[in-house]
Amino acid sequence: MSSITTVIHGEGLGKRYRRGLQVDGGLRHALEDFVRSPLASLRRKKEEMFWALKDVSLEVREGEVLGLIGRNGAGKTTLLKILSRITRPTEGWAEIHGRVGSLLEVGTGFHPELTGRENTFLSGAILGMSKREIFDKFDEIVAFAELEKFIDTPVKHYSSGMYVRLAFAVAAHLEPEILLVDEVLAVGDINFQKKCLGKMGDVARAGRTVVLVSHQLNQIRRLCHRVMWIDGGQVRQDGNMHAVVSAYESGMAQVDNNGTAQKHSSGIKGRFLGWEIVDPPGEEPNVLSTLGPFTMKFVVDIQQTISRGAHGLAVYNHDNQLVWAWDTKDVQMEPGRHELFHSFPTFPVRPGPYSLFVSLYDDAELVDDFNCVPDLIVATEVYQYPMDSWKSILNLPCRFAIDKRPVGDRQG
Numbered sequence: 001m002s003s004i005t006t007v008i009h010g011e012g013l014g015k016r017y018r019r020g021l022q023v024d025g026g027l028r029h030a031l032e033d034f035v036r037s038p039l040a041s042l043r044r045k046k047e048e049m050f051w052a053l054k055d056v057s058l059e060v061r062e063g064e065v066l067g068l069i070g071r072n073g074a075g076k077t078t079l080l081k082i083l084s085r086i087t088r089p090t091e092g093w094a095e096i097h098g099r100v101g102s103l104l105e106v107g108t109g110f111h112p113e114l115t116g117r118e119n120t121f122l123s124g125a126i127l128g129m130s131k132r133e134i135f136d137k138f139d140e141i142v143a144f145a146e147l148e149k150f151i152d153t154p155v156k157h158y159s160s161g162m163y164v165r166l167a168f169a170v171a172a173h174l175e176p177e178i179l180l181v182d183e184v185l186a187v188g189d190i191n192f193q194k195k196c197l198g199k200m201g202d203v204a205r206a207g208r209t210v211v212l213v214s215h216q217l218n219q220i221r222r223l224c225h226r227v228m229w230i231d232g233g234q235v236r237q238d239g240n241m242h243a244v245v246s247a248y249e250s251g252m253a254q255v256d257n258n259g260t261a262q263k264h265s266s267g268i269k270g271r272f273l274g275w276e277i278v279d280p281p282g283e284e285p286n287v288l289s290t291l292g293p294f295t296m297k298f299v300v301d302i303q304q305t306i307s308r309g310a311h312g313l314a315v316y317n318h319d320n321q322l323v324w325a326w327d328t329k330d331v332q333m334e335p336g337r338h339e340l341f342h343s344f345p346t347f348p349v350r351p352g353p354y355s356l357f358v359s360l361y362d363d364a365e366l367v368d369d370f371n372c373v374p375d376l377i378v379a380t381e382v383y384q385y386p387m388d389s390w391k392s393i394l395n396l397p398c399r400f401a402i403d404k405r406p407v408g409d410r411q412g
Contacts, residue, residue, distance in 0.1 A: 005061045005062045006059050006060070006061060006062075006097075007060060007061065007062045007096065007097045007098050007177070007178055007209050008058065008059065008060035008083060008094070008095075008096050008097075008178065008209070008211070009058075009059050009060075009094065009095050009096075010056065010057055010058050010059075010082075010083070010092065010093070010094035010095075011057050011092055011093055011094075012055050012056075012057060012091060012092035012093075013053055013055070013056040013057065013079065013082055013089050013091070013092035013093075013094060014051060014053055014054045014055060014056070014089060014090050014091040014092055014233075015051070015052045015053040015075075015078050015082060015087065015089055015090050016049055016050065016051050016052070016090040016091075017049070017050060017052050018049055051090075051233050052075050052078045052233055053075040053078045053079055053082070053089075053233045053234075054233045054234050055092075055234060056075070056079060056092070056230070056233075056234065056235055057092075057235075058228065058235075058238070060209060060211065061209070062098075062207070062209055063204070063207040063208065063209060064209055064210075064225055064226060065204045065209075065210045065212065065223050065224045065225050065226070066209075066210070066211045066212070066224065066225070066226050066227070066228060067212050067213075067214065067220040067223070067224035067226070067227040067228070067241065068080070068211065068212065068213045068227075068228050068230060069213075069214070069215070069217070069220060069227060069228070069229050069230070069244070069245070069248055070229055070230040070231055070236075070248075071231070074230045074231055074232065074233065075230050075232075075233040075234075076182070076213045076230050077104065077182050077183075077213065078233075079230065080102070080104055080180050080182050080211065080213060081104060082094055083096060083100075083180060083211070084100060084102035084104065084180050085100075086102075086104065096178060098176075098177030098178045098209070099127055099128055099176045099177045099178070100176055100177070100178045100179075100180065101127060101171045101172075101174060101176030101178070101179050101180070102171070102179075102180040102181075103167055103168060103171040103179075103180065103181045103182065104180065104181075104182040110123075110155050110163070110166075110167065111155075112154065112155055112156035113154055113156065114154065114155065115151065115152045115153060115154055115155065116142075116145075116147055116150060116151040116152070116153065116155055116158075116166050117138075117151050117152055119155055119166070119170070120134065120138060120141060120142075120166070120170050121134050121138075123170045123171075123174065124137075124170070124174050127174055127176055129174060129175075133174075134174065137173050137174060137175075140173055141166075141169045141170055141173045141174075142169075144165075144169040144172075144173065144195065144199070145162075145165040145166045145168075145169040146165060146192075147162060147165060147166055150162065161192075165192060168181075168196055168199075172196075172199050172200065172203060175208075176208070177208055177209065178208070178209045178210075178211070179200075179203060179208060179209070179210045179211070180210075180211050181200070181210065181211070181212045181213065182213040183213050183214055183215065191381065191382070193379075197219060197222060197223065200212070200223055201222075201223060204223065210223070212224065216287075216377070216379075217245055217248075217249070217284060218283050218284045218287060220241065220245060221241065221242075221245060221283065224241050225241060226238070226239065226240065226241060226244075227239070227240075227241045227244040227245055227248075228244070229244050229247065229248050249374070268303065268304070268367075269302065269303055269304040269306065269362060269367045269368075270300055270301060270302040270303055270304070270306065270333075270360060270367045270368050271300065271301050271303075271368050272298060272299070272300050272301075272358055272360070272368055272369075272370035272372075273299040273300065273301055273337075274298075274299050274372075275296060275297065275298045275299070275356065275358070275372050276296070276297055277294060277295070277296055277297075277376075278295050278296070278297045278341075279293075279294060279295040279343075280292075280294060284377070286374045286375065286376055286377055287377045287379050288347060288376060288377065288378050288379065288380065289379045289380060290380060291346050291347070291348060291380050291381070291395075291397070292345075292346065293343065293344065293345050293346070294343070294344055294347065295341055295342065295343040295344070296341070296342045296344075296356075297339050297340065297341050297342075298313075298339070298340040298341075298342070298358055298372075299337065299338070299339055299340075300333075300337070300338050300340060300360060300368070301336075301337050301338075302333045302334065302335050302336060302337075302338060303335060304335060305333070305334055305335060306331060306332060306333040306360070306362045306367065307332055307362065307363070308330065308332075308362060308363040309329075309330070309331030309332060309333065309360060309361060309362050309367070310327055310328070310329045310331060310360070310361040310362075310364075311327060311328055311331050311340065311358070311359070311360050311361075312325065312326065312327035312328075312358065312359045312360075313325070313326055313327070313342060313356065313357070313358050314326075314356070314357040314358075315354050315355070315356060315357075315376070316354065316355040316357065317349075317350075317352070317354055317355075317393075318352055318353050318354075318355075320355075323349060323354065323393070327359075331360075340358075347378065348394055348395050348396045349378055349393060349394065349395055350378070350384070350392065350393055350394070350395050351378045351379055351380055351382060351395065352377075352378060353375040353376070353377055353378075354375060354376040354377075354378060355371065355372070355375055355376075356371075356372035356375070356376055357369065357370070357371055357372065358370050358372060380395060382395065383395050383396055383397045383398065
């Protein structure tokens with residue numbers, strides 16, 4: 001790859017962290033510990049360290065949009081922190097050619113005591129921009145963030161949604177040559193996410209380089225030219241977006257939320273194979289983007305006849321709270337593959353990830369149960385109070401009206 005067009009180059013990057021908190025009792029304590037149990041002492045010291053990132057090499061061209069995908073804890077954020085110079089690698093090296101804007105956490109780089117206006121100018125100065133350059137972009141930034149009434153309020157009083165709106169607007173509008181973004185779009189509401197995606201598309205079309213971490217594969221598909229799948233701190237696959245995302249989805253379909261092979265309870269009489277949203281169809285079969293009617297399909301392979309079956313479905317939120325559950329009895333199925341359809345008039349819950357759990361019994365004997373992968377992602381329009389402290393479980397549209405009655409109709 002030509003060094004002229006390569007703006008990010010890393011070789012053998014690794015980051016090692018100490019697990020847990022170790023209290024230093026001094027030399028005497030260490031010697032006593034070693035004398036009592038030398039093997040245990042050495043073993044504890046060895047187990048205290050772990051590699052969050054190991055032997056990762058990458059090159060990113062000017063104008064390229066690279067997506068980083070992988071499970072939580074895979075090392076994606078660690079890699080971005082190394083590239084943005086927030087943390088130093090334990091081994092390896094990385095070099096970046098160009099002005100970098102990073103958005104790794106909500107409000108990264110903001111001073112809580114300063115106002116939104118002051119933080120905007122501070123962020124621009126850190127990026128090396130002149131006061132005139134920042135001033136020329138200021139109104140556009142405030143309008144994009146929709147914070148005209150709060151721009152002179154200290155950001156410590158902002159909600160997380162307000163924080164991320166301003167942080168993203170600053171990072172995207174102050175024209176860094178390289179933009180590093182880590183999953184921040186999950187904080188904003190659906191309308192702001194759409195604005196952010198559009199703006200990031202504009203940034204990419206302007207020839208600037210973007211490295212994006214996201215668990216929402218529809219965002220990855222929409223924005224990225226190339227995708228890197230990081231698994232266990234190492235690069236598992238790097239290449240064409242469609243090929244890598246398809247491989248990742250296939251791999252995740254084989255594991256449960258703990259990263260182990262997906263287990264079913266029995267599988268002798270039958271076995272659940274998978275699920276998807278079939279109506280309305282969408283780019284992501286596990287993403288619900290409408291508050292209107294929709295249908296989910298569960299596929300089950302029956303090995304022995306089910307004559308007195310019972311089938312159940314339960315939905316849990318990310319706090320493992322039961323949101324909804326239902327079952328039907330007197331289910332009959334012959335051997336073969338069957339498709340079970342669940343149709344809903346609406347699912348008015350707060351946007352976010354939801355776990356699905358399905359089960360099948362025959363005459364009170366468990367045939368199979370299945371913690372469905374991937375999760376159901378609700379990405380509907382938000383009909384809630386904008387402050388995070390008032391976010392609720394339900395997400396319901398509401399019509400409001402004031403009836404001004406004539407004076408003569410009022411009762412004294």
